[in-house]
Amino acid sequence: MKHSHSTPSIRFHIDPIFKEELKKLPWHIPISTWKENGVQTLDIKRGISRHTVIFVKSGRFSFGVKEISEEISKKEINNYEQLLLSGIHTLIPAGFVVREENPIAIQTPIGIQYEENFVSHTITVLVQKVIPDSLLYSRNFRKENRQIIWDAIVRLFVQLHSNGIYWGDASLANTLIKFEKRKIPFVGMKTILIAYLSDAETVEIRPKLSRSMREADLNFFFESMEWIIEDLRASGFVRDEIATEKDKVYIKNRYILLYKVEQKKKKFEHQTKFNIDKFLGSIFDPTYVDLFLKHIEEHKWYMSERTHHDVSLDVATRNWYETIFVPMCELFRSEGILDLFKGKTAAELYIEIMTNKYFLSQRSGKDVGMVTAMRDYAQQFGAIENDDPLLKQITDTMLKILGLKEETIEE
DSSP: OOOSSSSSSEEEOOOGGHHHHTTTTTSSSSSTTTTTTTTTTTTOOOEEEEEEEEEEEEEEEEEEEEEEOOOHHHHHHHHHHHHHHTOOOOEEEEEEEEEEEEEEEEETTTTEEEEEEEEEEEEEEEEEEEEEEHHSSOOOOOOHHHHHHHHHHHHHHHHHTTTTESSSSSSSGGGGEEEEEEETTTEEEEEEEEEEEOOOHHHHHHOOHHHHHHHHHHHHHHHHHHHHHHHHHHTTTOOOOOOOOHHHHHHHHHHHHHHHHHHHHHHHHHOOOOOOHHOOOOOOHHHHHHHHHHHHHHHHHHHHHHHTSOHHHHHHHHHHHIIHHHHHHHHHHTTGGGGGGGGHHHHHHHHHHHHHHHHHHHHHSSSSOOHHHHHHHHHHTOOOOGGHHHHHHHHHHHHHHHHHOOOHHHH
């Protein structure tokens, strides 16, 4: 019996949003031949890949198309969808298209048998203005710039692992770096570096990741740093040594710290029903989460005393945020105090001044008061003597927000 297909059978498993654009493309021929067959391909620098990958423009959208098996296509598209639902920075899946080619003839003891021959294509929407590894590491970077890149990748790892997601093929080649404008609470729009997971073939989603799986992901990434850099160097992209042991130590230490922060934030949010990132901004020190909770618990006690009934922690959190934290941060911004402490966010400034007050009071054996704490903090972190009138004005307003009088505090 002869098996042949004059025209390959095509199956579409794609999001209706992209259906019109994707059905125009010539799926009956290999994607490696599309350019010579009139498809508008895009000349985009990309990372090293073991699969055939092309970028195309069709109608309103641009797509990345990867040739792979049907089983992996299904898994990868599902993984992308689950990652996006978890808030992970990754590619937007458009779906997958399968081409059924002539069956493969296999000689067996009972004669020739025919095996199905399907070629699948994972399709993702092209992410605009990303920097692939081959371009990102092609220039000399100062240590500080490299660490900004590592920080973005560490945040991606932490986000994945905190959501029970094992990457499985964590590497520089499977990471895209993008500059994005983000609104920072009480600061405004700021450009930050974001790392995107760009290959979800090996992703596993579990209720929780073990420590050994988290370490395996990191260790694989460290190994990939070596062979990816070698590939890039062989291609003439890289001049400097950028995957040093110091880089790996930096990544591991930042990961340990930020993973701890994330676990504390999840516990905080469970207790208070309050999203730290959304309302307070990024926090990079686990002790800050504890200190915010301590301030809220003290506020809860004051509220309960004032109202003569026990106030719940989530109600106290909202009240603390609206009546203390927001007015305090607005004060820092309106008075230009953030200009005195370059690089600090309003949230960091709030917690650090309060923490400084706590430690000064512990050291002196009495509450030193807000003015003293503010002046001491200013002397440590950049304000000058000429700023004293401004600092006095600000601390007076801070005391009003807190409902306190400096005289009674310092006694």
